[in-house]
Structure formats: C-alpha cells, structure tokens
Amino acid sequence: MRLYSTxxxxxxxxxxxxxxxxxxxxxxTVYQRAHIGNARPFVVAMWLRSWLRAxxxxxxxxxxxxxxxDKIYAAAPGASAELAARATEWYLEDTGDLxxxxxxxxxxATESIPAIIRFVEQLVERGYxxxxxxxxxxxxxxxPGYGRLSxxxxxxxxxxxxxxxxxxxxxxxxxxxxTKPGEDTSWESPWGRGRPGWHIECSVMAEEAFGPAxxxxxxxxxxxxxxxxxxxxxxxxxxxxxxxxWMHNGMVELGGEKMSKSLGNDVSLRNVLDTWGxxxxxxxxxxxxxxxxxxxxxxxxxxxxxxxxxxxxxxxxAEPGVEDGERILRSELAAVLDDDFNTPEALALxxxxxxxxxxxxLRYGLxxxxxxxxxxPPQAPPEVAALAERRRDARAAKDFAEADRxxxxxxxxxxxxxxxxxxxxxxxxxxx
RNA sequence: GGCGCCUUGGCCGAGUGGUUAGGCACGGGUCUGCAAAACCCGGUACGCCGGUUCGACUCCGGCAGGCGCCUCCA
Numbered sequence: 001m002r003l004y005s006t007x008x009x010x011x012x013x014x015x016x017x018x019x020x021x022x023x024x025x026x027x028x029t030v031y032q033r034a035h036i037g038n039a040r041p042f043v044v045a046m047w048l049r050s051w052l053r054a055x056x057x058x059x060x061x062x063x064x065x066x067x068x069x070d071k072i073y074a075a076a077p078g079a080s081a082e083l084a085a086r087a088t089e090w091y092l093e094d095t096g097d098l099x100x101x102x103x104x105x106x107x108x109a110t111e112s113i114p115a116i117i118r119f120v121e122q123l124v125e126r127g128y129x130x131x132x133x134x135x136x137x138x139x140x141x142x143x144p145g146y147g148r149l150s151x152x153x154x155x156x157x158x159x160x161x162x163x164x165x166x167x168x169x170x171x172x173x174x175x176x177x178x179t180k181p182g183e184d185t186s187w188e189s190p191w192g193r194g195r196p197g198w199h200i201e202c203s204v205m206a207e208e209a210f211g212p213a214x215x216x217x218x219x220x221x222x223x224x225x226x227x228x229x230x231x232x233x234x235x236x237x238x239x240x241x242x243x244x245x246w247m248h249n250g251m252v253e254l255g256g257e258k259m260s261k262s263l264g265n266d267v268s269l270r271n272v273l274d275t276w277g278x279x280x281x282x283x284x285x286x287x288x289x290x291x292x293x294x295x296x297x298x299x300x301x302x303x304x305x306x307x308x309x310x311x312x313x314x315x316x317x318a319e320p321g322v323e324d325g326e327r328i329l330r331s332e333l334a335a336v337l338d339d340d341f342n343t344p345e346a347l348a349l350x351x352x353x354x355x356x357x358x359x360x361x362l363r364y365g366l367x368x369x370x371x372x373x374x375x376x377p378p379q380a381p382p383e384v385a386a387l388a389e390r391r392r393d394a395r396a397a398k399d400f401a402e403a404d405r406x407x408x409x410x411x412x413x414x415x416x417x418x419x420x421x422x423x424x425x426x427x428x429x430x431x432x
Numbered sequence: 433g434g435c436g437c438c439u440u441g442g443c444c445g446a447g448u449g450g451u452u453a454g455g456c457a458c459g460g461g462u463c464u465g466c467a468a469a470a471c472c473c474g475g476u477a478c479g480c481c482g483g484u485u486c487g488a489c490u491c492c493g494g495c496a497g498g499c500g501c502c503u504c505c506a
Contacts, residue, residue, distance in 0.1 A: 009436090028506065041506050071504065147435090150501070156434040157502055173503060198504090220506030225435085230503080250437090251500070260505055287444065287455080293437090293499070295444085303444055303456045310455085313469055336446095344446050348454035400465055407467085418468050427469085 001055065001338040003216070004291060006224060006246040007149050007232075011340060014215070014245075017056035023049065024206040024243065026219035026227070027106070029066040030087035031075040034094055035266035036281070036296060037252035037259040041219055043282065044249050044290045044341075046100040050368050051337050062209045063103040064202060065091070067110050068195050073183050081185050084110075094269045099278050100370040105209060109201035113187045116196045116204045119234070120175045120189075128237040132166040134178025134192045140171040143233050149246060150225035173230050175200045199230035206231075207240065217243030221291075222258070224248055250293040259296065267296060277432070280305045282370055286343045305432070307347075308374060311366065314354045315375045316427060329353070329361045333368075343369075380428040384415050391417060392425045 002011040014021065025045040028038045045061055052059035067084040076083035088108070096102070109116075120136050123129035129138050140146050140154055147153050154171050174197035179186035186193045206214065212235070219228065228246065235242035251258040254265045272281055284304040288294040336345035346365065353362040363375045380388070391406035410417050411431060418427045 006436095026506065029504085035506085038506050069504090074504095151435045152502060153434070171503080218506095221437090221500065222505055225501055226503040227505085249506075251506080253499080256498070258500065258505085262504060289446075291437090292445090297443095299456085300444060306456055309469095317470065342446075344444095344454080348446070351454060395465080398465075404466075416468070419464070420469090429469085 001052075002340060003245055003247060004340050005244075006228075006248050007244075012245045014057075018058045019052070019215070020058040020060065021052050021216060022210045022214035023059065023061045023216040023218060024202070024210065024214065025061060025063050025103075025217070026202060026223055027063045027065050028091060029069045029071050030084050030091060031069075031072040032087060032261065033268045033270055034091050035252075035259055035261065036269050036272050037220070037266065038091075039095065039098065039269045039281070040249050040252055040285060040290075040294075042095050043098065043100065043285050044247075045103070045218055046098075047343070047369055048341060049103075050100075050370075051341070054368055055334070055338075060105075060209075061103040062105045062107065062206065064205050065106055065108045066198070066201065067108045068185055069109075069198060077182050078184050080183070090270075094273065097273055097278060098281065098370065099373070100282075107205045107209065109196060109205070110185070112201060112204050112208060113196065115208055116200055117176075117187075117189050119200060119204050119238075122238055123175065123234065126237065128234075129175055130168065131191045132168075134194060135164075135166055135174055136176035136191055137167055137172040138175055138230065138234060138237075139168065140173070140233070141169055143237060145236065146171075146233050147229065149232050150229045152225055152229065173197065173199065173226060175234070199227055200234060202227070203231045203234045203242070206243070207235065212238075212240035212242065214243055216245045216247060218247040218249070221248040221250055222260075247290075249290050250288070253293050253295045254297075256295070258293075272296075272301070276301050276305060279308045279371055279374060283308050283347075286347050286369060289344055290341060308371075309432075311350070311354065311362070311371075311374045312429075314362070315359070316377060316429065318359060327358070327360055328364045329358060330364070332361075333365055378428065378430050380415060384410065384413055384428060387413070388415075388417050388426045388428055389424070395419070 001014045003014065005012045023045060025041050028034055042063065045063065049059045049061045065088055067088060072080040072084050120129060123138065124131065124136065128142050129136050157171060176189060176191060176194050177197055178192055178194045186195050217228065232242055253259060254267065257263065257265065259266050280301060284301055287304060332349055333346060336342045336349060350362055350365050363372065366372050366374055387406055387410050391403050394402040394406060407417055414431050416429045416431050418429065420427050
C-alpha cells in the first residue's frame with residue numbers, strides 16, 4: 001500500500017503486513033462543539049485503520065485532545081478546565097455517533113505534563129531551547145532542517161507584527177509558557193509555574209505512545225505549518241526520527257472558504273449529524289479523496305444522501321433468502337484503496353458491485369467504512385405494519401381511495417410504502 | 433514577499449499520453465390502479481495561450497481565476 005506524504009511530496013510505500021502501522025492523528029482543541037471539518041481527520045484515520053487491519057496490518061491509532069491552550073482560557077476565563085472537560089465529552093459523543101468506534105488511545109495534553117517538562121529540559125540541555133522570563137522557546141536557527149516539512153524557509157517568513165521581546169529570534173516558538181493572570185490551570189516546572197506551548201504536547205504524546213519513531217502522523221492540512229513543522233523540529237532535535245509519513249487531509253469548505261471556528265463559518269458536526277444522519281455524513285466524506293478539499297452544501301449532502309438511499313434500496317430489493325454466496329472481491333477494492341486510499345474510486349466500485357449484484361462484496365465494503373447499517377432492513381413498528389396491511393387489502397378490493405388515504409397516513413407516520421409482488425405485498429421504508 | 437495546491441459535462445468527482453470512470457440531477461421509456469423503487473435509453477467534459485509528440489484533458493512553459501499556509505486553526 002502506498003500513501004502520499006507531505007514530507008517527501010511523493011507516494012510512500014508502507015511495509016508489508018503485519019506492519020506495525022502506528023498512526024498519530026491530531027485531534028481538536030476542546031473549547032466548543034466540534035465542527036464538521038474537525039471530523040474529517042477523525043473519519044479518515046478511523047477508515048484507514050479499518051482498512052489496514054482488514055489488510056492484515058497491526059494498526060493502532062492515537063488521537064490526542066488538546067485540553068490546555070490559549071483558546072480555552074479565552075473562551076472560559078477562570079473556568080477553562082471545566083470547559084475543556086465538557087467539550088471533550090462533546091467531542092467523544094459527536095465522533096462516537098459517527099459509528100466508527102474509538103481510537104486506540106485518546107491522550108490529553110494535561111495528562112502528560114511531567115513528560116512534557118522532561119522533553120523541554122532535554123531540549124534546553126542540548127542547546128535547542130532557552131528559558132526566558134518563565135517561558136521556554138525553541139531555537140529555530142539551531143535546526144538547519146527547519147522548514148523541511150512545510151517548505152518554509154525561515155529567512156523568507158513573513159515578519160511577525162506582534163513579537164514577544166523574550167524571543168531571541170522572531171521564528172522561535174514557545175515550548176513552555178509562564179502562567180498569566182486569569183489562567184486557571186498551571187503546573188510547577190523548573191522555569192516556574194506555567195503550562196505547555198501548543199506543539200510540544202504532540203511530540204511528547206506521540207512518543208509516549210509509540211517511541212521515537214513511528215509510521216504515520218496525520219491531521220488537517222492547516223496544521224502543516226507551524227504545528228507539525230515544530231513537532232518535527234522538536235523531536236529531531238533530540239535525535240528522534242519521529243513520523244515517517246505525514247498525511248494531511250484537505251479542508252472542509254463552506255462557500256469556497258475553509259471552515260473554521262475563527263472565521264465563524266463553521267457548522268457543527270452535531271448539527272449535520274442531527275439533520276442528515278451518520279450515514280450521509282460518512283458518504284459525504286467518502287465521495288472526495290482525503291487530500292482534496294470538500295465543499296459542504298445542501299446539494300453535496302443531498303447527493304450523498306441519494307447515494308445512501310440507492311445502496312439501501314439495493315439491499316431492500318434482495319430476494320428473501322437469496323445471498324450470492326460468500327464471494328468477496330477484495331482485490332478489486334485493494335486496487336484502489338492501496339493506491340493512496342482512493343475512496344471515491346472505492347465508491348465507484350461499490351456502485352459497480354451494486355449493478356453486478358455482488359451483495360457480499362458490497363456489504364463487506366460498506367462495513368469497512370462504518371456503513372454496514374445501509375444493508376440492514378428497516379423494521380416497521382406493528383401499528384405501522386397494520387396500516388400497510390389494511391392498505392394492501394384495500395388495494396386488493398380495488399378501493400383505491402382508501403388505499404391512497406392509508407398511504408398518506410403512513411407517510412404522516414414517517415413511512416413510505418412501496419407495492420411489491422412478493423409477500424407480504426408491500427415494503428415499508430422510513431421517510432428521511 | 434515566500435511555500436504549496438487546485439481549475440473535468442447542470443452539480444459532485446476519479447483518472448489516463450491514444451480506449452465509456454462513477455454518482456447526483458434532468459429528459460424519454462418499461463413496470464404500477466396511481467405512485468415509489470428498480471431497470472433500459474439519452475451528453476466524447478477536461479480554464480486560456482503556446483510548446484513537446486504521430487497523437488495531450490493527461491508532459492513542459494506562460495497567463496487568468498480560485499484556495500490553503502507563512503506561528504489561533506482539523
């Protein structure tokens with residue numbers, strides 16, 4: 001299998017199964033409800049783990065929660081810890097409702113403070129970092145490879161308007177920040193009370209989970225610089241290889257612009273989930289390659305929904321008791337997924353399987369992406385089924401006025417009735 | 433100023449130096465009491481201008497437009 005890596009700017013071949021394949025994928029800063037864009041790296045990572053495991057790999061996924069950060073302090077002055085705890089619950093609840101299961105670990109920055117301090121101490125000892133006024137900064141000029149991930153050159157960077165006088169160089173970034181008035185969480189450190197900078201937590205948590213080298217590091221494209229560049233610099237400064245393959249997913253866009261909390265154009269995952277349902281959200285993501293941007297509109301969501309219904313109808317139309325054997329055309333799927341995890345091609349393949357009535361393969365493929373529910377027949381409650389039976393009998397008696405009235409009644413109850421030849425003579429499908 | 437990405441038929445969206453992507457929507461048809469679903473039929477599209485080539489949507493150069501990043505961001 002091969003995957004495109006931001007670091008090498010080319011497709012990288014994964015080792016043969018069983019691997020291991022260790023993935024660390026950056027999660028959100030928890031200060032409000034996650035938006036649909038936050039869901040993309042989660043979904044891509046869970047799908048990739050699913051496919052890797054199905055391919056015989058030992059795949060593990062660590063997904064961090066940033067629960068100490070300027071944003072959180074700003075959003076809840078004096079009560080940031082409570083907000084972070086609550087927003088973490090929201091995140092777990094909303095991503096959990098996608099029905100993809102849980103990552104293998106969900107470490108929080110605040111639970112790795114001692115390891116963060118040790119990491120920073122080592123950077124200081126090696127001359128890669130310096131304390132200043134209770135802060136500690138990474139000395140970017142000490143790292144000749146700085147910029148290797150993002151392609152940025154330190155001497156070409158835009159000058160920072162709002163520069164801390166404590167820094168030796170404007171490009172230096174904070175590893176540790178002295179606590180300030182109004183910040184309600186802080187920890188003792190060799191440099192006084194304070195809390196970690198943004199980037200250090202990920203180097204530390206990834207290495208705590210996997211050691212100094214691992215296979216895949218993921219996150220949104222907007223994290224390439226500075227976040228991931230700085231993680232790489234920190235870890236390389238200690239002589240660690242850190243991640244080999246860097247996967248950056250494209251942005252979810254609204255009106256042609258990146259969705260983000262700071263732009264105020266974000267749509268919560270909760271909202272989309274409640275309005276369209278989990279299957280539509282997943283199909284929506286499946287339709288675009290993971291590296292490409294994806295536009296969230298009513299039309300793109302409606303198209304995803306239409307595809308969900310097309311697949312659902314296929315399984316509904318299956319002859320009862322007839323299953324087309326156990327054949328699973330896994331190699332057809334591997335041909336596209338092993339090539340940079342091309343899910344739009346996989347989706348096209350699913351449509352082809354549908355047309356060819358490869359039921360077992362299609363069920364298998366959908367299950368890989370958390371969409372196995374599409375193949376499950378809906379169960380109408382007894383009172384709804386009773387209405388459908390009355391309508392069937394009215395039709396048999398040529399009382400079409402009554403039949404149409406009952407169809408309306410079923411619709412009002414949330415069910416669509418379709419006439420079929422096979423017993424019981426009708427099919428009930430939830431109206432969505 | 434620097435780094436990178438994108439531009440495919442009404443919409444979404446893969447892909448390839450020469451062969452139908454696929455889906456959604458739309459129109460026509462079959463089926464149906466009427467529907468719905470399903471199935472059949474219906475569009476050779478690749479921003480513009482050059483170049484390379486027997487041949488380019490695919491490679492190279494330029495231009496135009498759009499997007500992301502350059503220490504808040506998934």
